[in-house]
Amino acid sequence: MTSPLHNMRTDHAIHSENRVLKRRKWPEPVAADRDCCDSQAVFNAGMRHHHIANTAYPIAHNQTWGPYRVRRAEYNAIVRRAFADVDELLLYAHIPFCETRCYYCEYTVVGRREINAVDEYMRLLNNELDLYANLLNERVRTIKGFDIGGGTPAFVEPGHIAALIRKAQEVFRFTPDMQISMETTPRIAALNAAKMRGFYDAGVRRMSMGVQVTEPDLLRRLNRADNSLDCHKRAVENIRTAGFDNFNIDVMYGFAGQSLDSVRATIAHAIELQPEAITLYRMRYKLTRIADQARQVHLEDVHAQARLAGEMLRDAGYLAPPGKNTYARRPGDSGTSDYIQRRVQKGTAYLGTGLGAQTYSHTTIAYNDGAAGKTIEPYRRSLNADRLPLQDLYHLPQVHMMSKMIAVSFYFGAVDLIAFYEKFGITLERAFPTAVEFVLNNELMHYDDVHLRLTRRGAEQYNGVIALFYAPSIQRCLLEFDPEQEFNRQAAVAERIASRNDQSD
Numbered sequence: 383m384t385s386p387l388h389n390m391r392t393d394h395a396i397h398s399e400n401r402v403l404k405r406r407k408w409p410e411p412v413a414a415d416r417d418c419c420d421s422q423a424v425f426n427a428g429m430r431h432h433h434i435a436n437t438a439y440p441i442a443h444n445q446t447w448g449p450y451r452v453r454r455a456e457y458n459a460i461v462r463r464a465f466a467d468v469d470e471l472l473l474y475a476h477i478p479f480c481e482t483r484c485y486y487c488e489y490t491v492v493g494r495r496e497i498n499a500v501d502e503y504m505r506l507l508n509n510e511l512d513l514y515a516n517l518l519n520e521r522v523r524t525i526k527g528f529d530i531g532g533g534t535p536a537f538v539e540p541g542h543i544a545a546l547i548r549k550a551q552e553v554f555r556f557t558p559d560m561q562i563s564m565e566t567t568p569r570i571a572a573l574n575a576a577k578m579r580g581f582y583d584a585g586v587r588r589m590s591m592g593v594q595v596t597e598p599d600l601l602r603r604l605n606r607a608d609n610s611l612d613c614h615k616r617a618v619e620n621i622r623t624a625g626f627d628n629f630n631i632d633v634m635y636g637f638a639g640q641s642l643d644s645v646r647a648t649i650a651h652a653i654e655l656q657p658e659a660i661t662l663y664r665m666r667y668k669l670t671r672i673a674d675q676a677r678q679v680h681l682e683d684v685h686a687q688a689r690l691a692g693e694m695l696r697d698a699g700y701l702a703p704p705g706k707n708t709y710a711r712r713p714g715d716s717g718t719s720d721y722i723q724r725r726v727q728k729g730t731a732y733l734g735t736g737l738g739a740q741t742y743s744h745t746t747i748a749y750n751d752g753a754a755g756k757t758i759e760p761y762r763r764s765l766n767a768d769r770l771p772l773q774d775l776y777h778l779p780q781v782h783m784m785s786k787m788i789a790v791s792f793y794f795g796a797v798d799l800i801a802f803y804e805k806f807g808i809t810l811e812r813a814f815p816t817a818v819e820f821v822l823n824n825e826l827m828h829y830d831d832v833h834l835r836l837t838r839r840g841a842e843q844y845n846g847v848i849a850l851f852y853a854p855s856i857q858r859c860l861l862e863f864d865p866e867q868e869f870n871r872q873a874a875v876a877e878r879i880a881s882r883n884d885q886s887d
Contacts, residue, residue: 385811386832387799405467406744411779412449414855421820421850427860428849432684433667433676433869435845435860439789439852440782443774446855447782452746452775458517460777461770464743465518468731472527472721473554475507475546476736477535478752481569483880484594485605486634488669490738490756491533493883499758503737504542506758506765508549510735513770515553525554526730527721528562530586536566540580547585561628563588563719568609571617578624588628588719589621590661595634596651597644604637604672611651618655630708630717631657635687636665638678645687646694653698659717660700661708662691671880673873677865685842705795705836705844716794726794728801729787737761738773744805745783748775756879780806781853784813788851792844796835810834817850 428435440446452460465471478492479500492499528550530543547562564586571578571591581589593614594606601607621629631652635645652660664684667676692702692709700709702717710717716727724730725742734741738753751760751771764771778786784806791797802810811818818834821827826840826847840847849860 384829385799385809385834386829387803387809387811407463408745408780408783409450409777411781411853412855414446414449414858415779415781415853417854418816419854419857419861421816423861424849424852424857425820425843425846427857427863428846429681429843431860431863431865432681432845433679433865434863435849436664436666437789437792437848438666438668439786440856441852441863442856442859443776446853446859447776447778450776450778450782452777454772457770457772457775460746460775461743461748462517464746464777465523465731468523468743469521470524470526470730472529472725472730472732473525473550474528474721474732474734474736474739475530475535475550476734476739476750477530477532477538478503478737478756478758479532479537480534481537481567482605482608483884485603485671486594486637486665488666489533490752492737492756492758493880495883496758500538500542502762503758504538504546506762507546507736509765510771511549511553513765513768514733514735517770522555525550525556525560527560527719527724528556529719529721530562530564532565534567534570535564536570536577536581540577540584543581543586544584560720561587563590563721565590565592566617566621567592568614568617571620572613575620575623578620578626582625587626588630589626590630590632590719591617591621591657592632593648593652593655594632595637595640595644596648597640600637600640600644603639614651614655618657627658629657630659630661631655632661632663633691634663634665635691636679636684638672638675640687642686642690645690649691649694653694653700658712658715659708659710660695661717662688663707664688667869667872669872669876671873671876673869673876676869681845688842703795703835704838704841705792707793722793726790727798729790729798729805742786746775746777747783747786749773755883757883781813785851785853785856788814789848792836792848795841795844796830796833798833800832814851820850821847 434441478490480491483491562585566589568591595601601609633648633652667673695709699711702709708717716723725732731743739750741748751764751773753773761771788797797810799810825837826843827834827836
């Protein structure tokens with residue numbers, strides 16, 4: 383089947399490609415990113431290593447992206463150049479505090495010994511925005527989506543969130559129809575109705591709440607026992623009373639030992655709470671304290687759980703195309719935040735602020751201080767010295783930036799062909815000819831309007847599909863991956879970091 387962009391006029395295509403390439407400077411790929419791997423072998427490796435072949439691109443970035451790491455002395459110049467042609471972007475602010483640390487969490491969350499550093503941290507977060515205002519001061523950028531995530535953003539007081547939003551509005555121009563989104567736990571929302579109202583008054587208009595699972599034994603194993611059904615109901619009542627009419631619930635599946643009955647009960651409960659959207663997350667064991675449990679999870683069980691959840695949601699009026707993990711009940715609504723929708727569908731550049739946050743331009747990807755050690759100290763040091771709090775900055779070749787955009791696109795189960803072309807000046811078919819041929823010939827994806835979209839068959843084999851669009855060095859890592867050794871190592875590292883950060887001073 384022919385690509386929807388096939389008939390685009392050649393002179394326009396060449397002009398657009400030259401214009402994009404002139405503006406955006408990608409470095410040449412090293413040898414490891416120039417040699418293609420066999421498509422069938424890569425697909426099989428993605429299916430075999432389904433725990434790591436997913437939207438979390440890349441794999442083994444210290445190894446595969448090492449040649450593209452930027453020296454600290456060049457940070458400001460590279461960041462300034464990377465955002466020089468970016469007029470519209472997204473903003474993310476990370477709040478790394480939680481009441482308790484769930485064992486399945488892979489994100490940057492500080493330990494107990496830093497739990498009282500909220501006031502200082504929020505001041506540092508505002509200082510980081512000032513640094514970017516000074517660095518990118520040739521013009522004001524427009525923010526098209528703003529997410530406040532964590533951790534648990536609702537852990538901090540509404541006054542902190544209000545001050546953060548005001549600072550962001552000083553630095554950037556906000557589009558009038560943009561909705562700021564943030565996250566809460568059921569416990570916080572249930573116990574503090576005034577806090578929910580305070581967040582609404584601060585300007586937040588979309589609230590997301592993590593129910594995750596409802597099975598009591600599983601909750602205990604995940605260090606999340608204080609999460610009752612009655613607590614969820616009180617939380618929803620307080621969220622609605624506060625004024626939120628855009629409300630999402632997150633649920634998870636794919637845990638070791640989780641049954642179909644467990645998934646059925648969780649989905650039924652989420653539907654009963656009547657949010658506007660329900661987002662399904664498969665458990666990703668990478669970088670968690672329970673990473674060594676990954677070997678106990680079998681793909682056929684994960685598929686059965688996902689099928690059951692999808693059927694129940696569709697029967698209840700929550701809809702999503704194959705492969706999309708957010709189900710929405712309002713016609714024409716993606717169910718996600720403005721930030722997520724533009725990040726996933728359009729590959730829009732985003733600025734990540736706060737501990738361990740990721741920043742993505744057209745040519746670079748950066749990770750903030752604290753991503754590795756999950757402690758505030760390196761972030762504090764950088765900002766007190768008036769320097770960008772970057773742990774790692776990578777100036778990446780075009781193939782890695784394309785792979786990153788495609789990997790994230792699979793949250794919606796489709797690649798936007800026009801957005802890809804406008805971002806990179808090349809069609810998806812020219813950039814990844816063997817991958818596109820493989821997915822079409824095997825009926826794993828199909829053309830739908832201006833998208834290359836997963837079929838139902840492809841959605842169940844998406845771990846193999848997504849690996850086909852990885853850069854060659856990432857594919858080679860996948861082919862050589864030793865799950866037994868790697869997951870044991872990751873569990874030990876995550877446990878060591880958590881134990882160290884939870885120690886008292």
